[in-house]
Amino acid sequence: MTVGKTGPRATKERILVVDDEQNARVALRTILSEEGYEIAEAADGEEALALLAGFAPAAILADVRMPRMDGLTLLKRAREAGSDAVFVMMTAFASVEAAVEAMRSGAENYLVKPLDVNAVLVVLEKALEKLRLQRDTANLRERVRERYRFHNIVGDAPELQAVYEVVKRAAPTKATVLILGESGTGKELIAQALHEESPRHDKPFIKVNCAALSETLLESELFGHEKGSFTGAIGRKEGRFELADGGTLFLDEIGDISPTLQIKLLRVLQQKEFERVGGTQTIKVDVRVVTATNRDLAAEVKTGKFREDLYYRLNVVAVTLPPLRARKGDIPALVSHFVEKYSKAYGKEIRGLAPGTLNALLSHDWPGNVRELENVVERAVVLCKGPELTADDLPPTLRGPRPRERAPGALIPGATLYEIEREAILRTLEMVGGSTSRAAEILGISVRKIQYRLKEYAGGAPPADHAETEGAGDGGPERAE
Ligand SMILES: Nc1ncnc2c1ncn2[C@@H]1O[C@H](COP(=O)(O)OP(=O)(O)OP(=O)(O)O)[C@@H](O)[C@H]1O
Ligand SMILES: [Mg+2]
Secondary structure (H helix, E strand, C coil): CCCCCCCCCCCCCEEEEECCCHHHHHHHHHHHHHCCCEEEEECCHHHHHHHHHHHCCCEEEEECCCCCCCHHHHHHHHHHCCCCCEEEEEECCCCHHHHHHHHHCCCCEEEECCCCHHHHHHHHHHHHHHHHHHHHHHHHHHHHHHHHEECCEECCCHHHHHHHHHHHHHCCCCCCEEEECCCCCCHHHHHHHHHHHCCCCCCCEEEEECCCCCHHHHHHHHHEECCCCCCCCCCCEECHHHHCCCCEEEEECHHHCCHHHHHHHHHHHHHCEEECECCCCEEECCCEEEEEECCCHHHHHHCCCCCHHHHHHHCCEEEECCCHHHHHHHHHHHHHHHHHHHHHHCCCCCCEECCCHHHHHHHCCCCCHHHHHHHHHHHHHHHCCCCEECHHHCCHHHHCCCCCCCCCCCCCECECHHHHHHHHHHHHHHHCCCCHHHHHHHHCCCHHHHHHHHHHHHCCCCCCCHHHHHHCCCCCHHHCC
């Protein structure tokens, strides 16, 4: 009885036979062992479940009707337990219902008792073949994922791979790393990857945005302060250098720090010690410093805006992230990464892109780099009505020339900003099922502004002073006449 099988198996595949009739189990064990499978037996679903983790079967041959736990319940519970074994159900009754039920619950196939030996082997081998294929695809997908990813960073353009290489080599050291690149190219992700790859990865990764704070606040943020050291310094506060002790301190937008702070920073980098603002106690820390900027720091050194000695301290290792337009080959991988991310976030089932969409994405120049692409994909996922993102879900600037006339009232050059805003608000509301808070989040405006506008729209023509309410920011409803 050599059925549909070529040569001896290299590794024995494991089959779990589950049947409450001992005779049936013995018969199956005999047949399948002869065929070179490794067999385990269980008398019901409960017993089978207990064996699952230890035995890790590739296939489970299970009787449908059994005491304690039947075959279909076993199937369900096995899936819950994370088993990907293929199921072949056995039933004593050649009923269509039982077969349909078995297949619908996810069984690969079913056999009718009394069992025909050849049928058992054919069905089993086919089921196993399917499992092998599934596992190969899963492996392949995993490998592709790995190839395109370094930590959470998607893309395998040569310029990016060079960056990954430098990160890997610099990570084990304490060298300061300067990350350069246009806005939105992923500088922060690289800083995080550097920390994750380093032996410090279970110590803190602390980030400070140097452009977000005034000189005084930034100084106390970095070095901490003693009580009453400046107006507003209520209690004593530990600075980020202290918080990052043992770990990594990421100073973002380093090009924006004032000359005074440049000197203070230089001192910490050289002497690894500092005092809190208004304090006298010298504090020693072990911190790996990573900085980033989208400015041309070398040029700022030449013009005297940035201290040369500090620049060399920060620039022990430098990596430059390429702009997205210079590595458009990464766009498809990035798009699919963001589609997956945002369809999950918004609970939408999106299969992929409709024809033409990717083309539109590839023709754009992406001045805002990956951040811009991410925003565009998020927006498209929100707007998308079907299972695929279409060019219509992209911002008008990306859609390119349209073959046919747009519907009246749509976003066309020549419309006023008010009309465009109205279209954006109404369309977004439509997409989020009328939730003003979701729409406000997506559009980046306040709920009050949306509500105010809705009142206006309901009233017909735009109010004569709508330009002024613009200046009032959120234009609260109290301003409506
Ligand atoms: N290669 C990438 N793979 C996946 N996501 C990315 C990639 N590059 C950037 N992103 C995403 O794009 C956004 C912007 O990235 P990030 O904040 O690291 O940019 P940046 O270079 O620090 O920009 P800026 O100079 O404006 O601060 C983030 O949401 C980030 O997750
Ligand atoms: Mg950044």
